[in-house]
Amino acid sequence: MALDSSSKRVFKVVGTRPPRPDGVDKVTGRALYGADVSAPGMLVGRILRSPHAHARIRAIDTTAAEALPGVKAVVTARDFARLEGDKIIDMGEDRTSLRDVRDNCLARDKALYDGHAVAAVAALTPEIARAALKLIAVDYEILPHVIDVDAAMRPDAPVVLAGRAHENVPGGMSPNVTNHSEFGHGDLEAGFAQADRIVERSFTTAATHQGYIEPHACLASVTGDGRADLWCCTQGQYNVRDICADLMGMQASQLRVTASEIGGGFGGKTVVFIEPVALLLARKSGRPVKIVMSREEVFRATGPTVSASIDVRIGMARDGRITAGEAVLRYSGGAFPCETVDMGAQAAFACYDLRAVRTLGWNVLTNRPKEAAYRAPGAPQAIYAVESVVDELCQGFGLDPLEVRLKNAARKGTKSSYGPTFEAIGLEATLEAAKAHPHYSAPLGPGQGRGLSAGFWFNFGGNTSVSLSVNTDGTVGITEGNPDIGGSRASISLMAAEELGIPYERVRTAIADTSSLGHNDVTDGSRVTFAVGLATIKAARDAKQKMCARAARIWGIDEEAVLWEDGAAKPSGPNAGDFPPMTLAEIAAVSFKTGGPIAGHNEAHADGAGVSFGVHICDVEVDRETGATKVLRYTVIQDAGKAVHPDYVEGQMQGGAVQGIGWALNEEYIYGEDGRLQNAGFLDYRVPVASDLPNIDTVILEIPNPGHPYGVRGVGETPIVPPLAALSNAVSRAIGQRMTRLPMSPPRVLEAINAGR
Template identity: 75%
Template sequence: MSPLDNTYEKQFKVIGTRPPRPDGIEKVTGKAQYGADLYVPDMLYAKILRSPHPHAKIISIDTSEAEKLDGVKAVITSKDFSKFSENKPSDTLVNCIAHEKALYDGHCVAAVAALSNTIAKSALKLINVEYEILPHVTDVDEAMKTDSPIVNKGYVLENVPKGFSENVTSYYEFGHGDLDNGFNNADLIVERTFKTEAAHQGYIEPHACLASMTPDGKADLWCCTQGHYNVRALCADIMGMESSQLRVTPSEIGGGFGGKTTIFIEPIALALSLKSGKPVKLVMTRDEVFKATGPTVSSSMDVKIGMTKDGIITAGEAHLRYQGGAFPNGTVEMGAQSAFAAYDLKAVRTKGWNVLTNRPKQAAYRAPGAPQAIYAVESVVDELCQKLNLDPLEIRIKNAAKKGTKSSYGPTFDDIGLIATLEAAQKHPHYLAPLAENQGRGLSCGFWFNFGGDTCVTLNVNFDGTIGVTEGNPDIGGSRASISQMAAEELGISYDKVRTIIADTNSLGHNEVTDGSRVTFAVGLATIKAARAAIKEMCKRASLIWGIDEDAVRWENGSAIPAGPNAGQFDPMSIEEIAALSSQTGGPIAGHHEVNAEGAGVSFGVHLADVEVDKETGSTKVIRYTVFQDAGKAIHPSYVEGQMQGGAVQGIGWALNEEYIYGKDGRLQNAGFLDYRIPVASDLPMIEPVILEIPNPGHPYGVRGVGETSIVPPLAAINNAVSRATNIRFSELPLSPPKVLSSLKKELKDG
């Protein structure tokens, strides 16, 4: 794209305003239909039987008694899937339903469809599974040892160095410069080991779907997902179907944050529907969501950083060990590339190992892999500043990555907004506000890559001159509003003339999942291009009516006008007038655009957190929180703020309370919202968002993804705040009250 295509210098009329979202009234009146809200005639209810063992060979499954129960219409096990494909079952399928082994507590082993939920639940009790219990491992460091139980064989990539168990599946190393020399030049070196526990995405809507499959190989699937095209691809592969025969319609989605980018229950519902000959609805319980859908990786990390007395970072090194459950994942390489991205370093090296354990397969969660690594790095940077008595914000500005910096992951940065973001934090009253006793202020930078990907948009000009935009990305946080805004802006019409809908898989070409902070960027870009195509056609229609050359017409403020004095004297033709004559001038008018959008541009954020620690209980209260983030261009500022606030609070939860707790028996101890405690309203202050707008040259309006970066800084911001409030350096998350209290007591005892 030539830079001339970009219009981010111009004055916007619709972009930057805060119109009501098109799906708003449905959502405040309870009409919006989410995954579990669809009911169809003759529908069955399905339930899943799950393994109580973290690691066990499945000797046999006897379903005969369950099948005899009155009202049971189908029972399936992994055997029912073997007829769909001769290939080795994919990891995705084996994660949906255990084949030879149950690989984690809660792994699906069989499923039932019946006339009611009550009958289906009763039938599960009649299924008899014979297990041979195998030794298990849930801790990342244990799983790497050569004597560890092997979770899942055959996954070790050629790049893994020797000396580890077969659970280590891949290895990555990034960096540049002479580390030894760098550390030799340091006046102070801090080296620490950090741990983070797995956190769940915690969307309030459990996974749900409704499948109807017929013996001729056709199927309709309704489900809550971040990407129905991906659901189609994965399910079609598993069910041995052609993509065209599987129509997937996305419901409204009740949160995802990365956790609904893959499938868990959809093939089960499809197979039950095929076997029973009826539509089958399958809704997970919250317990199932915790046990069998993706949390994040848990991590164990060593970070070593050297600094001079005047605050120059001389070298940085990080070793990251991430476990992502029973199947391989690609998370540690993202962490290893992100860890030091905020810094301009002469010597930096990161190494990362991906590891298998008997836990559910990790799923993406906002900036997957980055929060853990950056938490460790930013905590050490803060400790160095504290020990050298340096201002942590000045030191970050001093060492900040900028245009021309050779990034820690390789490429040289072009224009990036980190220093501007840090300076915004420095100027903000929050940074110098006084703190009381037992209070501490923490600061952290965050980074994420963002991306674009495959995107299709069709923009139809209706006969009355209004616009229908059809896109293919489930709207997870108000994107229909921002897409409508971009269409309106480009066409020069008002927002309320545009309605954006999300198409099913058979109504539009392939769209990548709603992930990678890509929707406002990539769907927005395709919408603008589709609008430009429609404008070109409308100018052509005006030229036909006027009898002048097509090139002699241009578009301005929602109307076609003669391009200049030589084109002739004609009154502007509005979009309404052109649309009304579209049948007579050549037929309906539409624009469309299909693209693999590149050029998303990386993103930085800076968070400031004030906390107060109750020294009697170890409980931490966040008392002030400010988020600074570069949005490129905020299309609908309210939803940009929402992403910044929501991501920050998810990170606060991860830092303070959220964790997967496994017992020695390998079972998840806290599979519910009572014991897995996400932040509630009374835990929090207002979260102040400060949006910076440094245009991304890769988007016509300068848009940069904003969805993911906001979860990256809170882990270290909170850790640094608690560490400064207590004068104890913490290195394990979450900072739950018992953990903080025991450190406070130990400190008191040790004097």
């Protein structure tokens, strides 16, 4: 049976655009998000947060709060289970210490940032809970703080946490420097010696928040015999279970975690904040406890992306050939160690075929909330700086920036800037598509500028389990374990329908709780359509094999003499006999009489995700009186490998571009001299809204990923990588001044305009 054929196939279902399966529930308000779950006797949980950027906690007195009528439990860090040793856990953005996760959920010895949780209460009503928080007395010793990444690297900087540097950090640096990496190859100075022009620039990018519309929310219930249930909005219920079980001193099997519908995550919901606290309160009070973060709490106490300070030096020959490239990246990871700069340092020059390249990366502690993943974590900042300098060199030589990128583009066989030799990749095709797009040759008006940037992201696969049930009415149910943050229920149903040869409408995909299916890694790394899709295809092939076996028994022939084609088992071969095909529905209808229920499943670690490239073109107009930037036209071109549901792929490309536009133009965490966040709300933290934006045009290219039977690549992260440089290059060209700081808010653009006058 040709169940694993990898030859190029003509798709019948994959690539179509059926209505989204969650659409009706979401537009009618039926969809259940994190805050929508309730339980009888439920209490309200509230969290007390540090008003200081950095302070030693000398004592916490909860006596008065506990005595308040209506208060059922008060917890602090001392209520967590004693951890025997530490362990490293996968939290999306990086591998993190379990102790750090615990101490981020409830501060132990020091409050490390404005908003750091220090205690929590469970009470009958929100009013009582708020009153109880005011009765908790925390004795703080205020310590000096540091917010800026460059300041935190100085030897005399306030020390956020001591003794946390990895072995890769050279001696003599500030204790705030916790991780160092270096990548590259070739003779850098020989490369720069061949350049006709060298540009060296320093850049900064602000910390930005993922800006998901749904705040974090959860409901915890712990029974008297030690079993627990947790409902929460998360990108990975299995990770939540494992972390919470460790922190609670429970067996993972005794904690069931159910992921709600999710109102955006973008990497920011790969971590836990309130979930272990709700479980502590539920255990202590003996009643279910719900915690819902306010928007202010989301900004102050969840994970924004890293802020960055970056130096780039690139040499270019007069003909546009890049002779050498170097970047030094300093990323603030907030109050706990992280390794995000590794990804940025690898991605910085990944779009280029370079003989001499080097990147150095540093992760640095600051008194900010611990960073969390945000779409392609670490890459947008690095590629922004590199693509800005490439653009400046093109301007200096009067060269077309697209031609220069084509001349230097990484291709199959290129030794990448981070080490491995590229397999088949789509950068060149993406650049050619950009060149051919009418946007690139459209005329610009006065005061307008056009920016271009390429972008790159790795993508990955990971641990995945899928179960596929063939129902007796000929329909199929799929159970998978990754919350649907970007259309995965539709794409997984499409791949199952394609593989089984049945209509899409006969397949329904549901998200399992942690007790109903084997482990699944977090929904991150653009992994789900690739990895869960791969597992679904293999589960469908497993089911097909079983259905062929049933047909063989019905016909009285060998299993090997039956193949699956067009949704039916068919006899095949010279001695198979002459039997009419049996469809999936016909085999399913008699399954109870032929051996019992039919199901397919697959559990595996998926690798071979295939890297992804995109190119963005952006036109802007800058108001020279106010410094305000208006985005006039925006086009995204990206290699999707194979677009399983093109609507969702386009949505990912548009969404990434819009988030990148916000990052480039307005979004930033603003801190006062006291180290407190000053703009913890959407009125002062300005994300783009529909009226700020033109239609985001999209072009999907399909250069098949050799690591997937349908050629699928992840698409969710790459589109946030190019916008920062595309916008910066457009604004710089529009005003005739090179911009080197994000966001390019109107005062900063005006300052640059005035500096050039």
